[in-house]
Amino acid sequence: MHAVRIYHNQQCSKSRATLALLQERGCQCEVINYLDTPPSVEELTQLLDQLGMSARELIRKGETEYAELGLDDPSLSEHDLLAAMSRHPRLIERPIVVANGKAKLGRPPESVLGIL
Template sequence: MAVHKAKAAVIVVRPVAAVAVAVVARAAAIADLWTDMTAPTARIYHNARCSKSRATLALLQEHGCICQVVNYLETPPSVEELNQLLDQLGMTPREIIRSNEPEYRELGLDEPTLSDSDLVAAMAAHPVLIERPIVVVDGKAAIGRPPESVLSLL
């Protein structure tokens, strides 16, 4: 009789251990899914050659953000997207245009009579003129200069 109980105990213990392992694995998967669902999602208009842009991307990742990286020099935002970004930033085109770029002078963008529409069109056609990086989280945006300035979005 004792031998039978010992065999039964072994038979019972193995399935319980297997169930416990499965429950722990499922709990870990649910925790990962929950983390993915609760982690902020950020879109970053990024230039990999820019140290501030790289630092901003790293900072977002360190804070658990899921980042959608837009290489805006390769895939420039449209005029409509730029206007939306300006609204989200609460800034004017002159505030986000890179006036130190050769294209700025070549295109005569220093002319004070140019309209906001003219400047936005120039940035859409010449994305190197767009200040970087721009980060958008939940409909709000910030420029990552310094990189820590985007933390207010999280």
């Protein structure tokens, strides 16, 4: 069916559920274990464009690194946040699914079906 890319974290139940949903729908999935191979700032910028989100919307504020790095500072630029997310990929909300030139956050997992 459709070839899709999923930025996946095996430890995350939403990520596992989204991947299972895609596979049940017959999608050929390119699984990117983004904790092992973090996306670059450029990749994150492209993902944000496809998601229609800002870096602040995609960042996981509950992660330890968020507080440790002072990422709640409103003076930080979009690039500052993207650089932090690339260096500390646990800060990236997940899963992100890319298909047909669009991206969607799999929260809830069914939300990705609209881009297939």
